[in-house]
Amino acid sequence: SQQGEEDPQALSIQEGENATMNCSYKTSINNLQWYRQNSGRGLVHLILIRSNEREKHSGRLRVTLDTSKKSSSLLITASRAADTASYFCATDRDDYKLSFGAGTTVTVRA
């Protein structure tokens, strides 16, 4: 079952600009994760934020979590061509399973 929903579905930005995408979910969570998928490849884990955390950074990535609004955002700063990919949020389900959204496709133009 799909709990997370990303917004927007697609995003096109100029190299050097920031990219922001959002994830909304329906039920309470222990943690939320963000993944990146390059075309034709598997997913790569980017960052995990726990339900008692509000913000987390990793390099050029900044993730926020608002449990009262059941939403999270992923910000990529100073984007590069290599950031072109699809980005997925994933929330935990019971029994060590994850629920993935449909993703946001980000295109970074040179």
Place this chain on the structure above:
Amino acid sequence: DGGITQSPKYLFRKEGQNVTLSCEQNLNHDAMYWYRQDPGQGLRLIYYSQIVNDFQKGDIAEGYSVSREKKESFPLTVTSAQKNPTAFYLCASSILQGMGNQPQHFGDGTRLSIL
């Protein structure tokens, strides 16, 4: 280097044929998962396993079967009962620890098409 290896990268299935997708990990992870990804969509869980010789159905298990005879291996068979098998199949693994779910590590997928 530790990781997950899926093979083959591309696979073609004839009508009425069963095909098996391979997934091997050397990360010493207990849990393994199979997902199906259709164009423009997220991942849907087919089967998962938390321990050797045990596995559970996910959200779309009909037409698929798995086995977990070794910790490192979790092959997926797409049977002839799966009428729409064309998709990108992803295998993943994770440790089992603590509250909530741990990051999953993914292979590079197998793209299955119908001949």
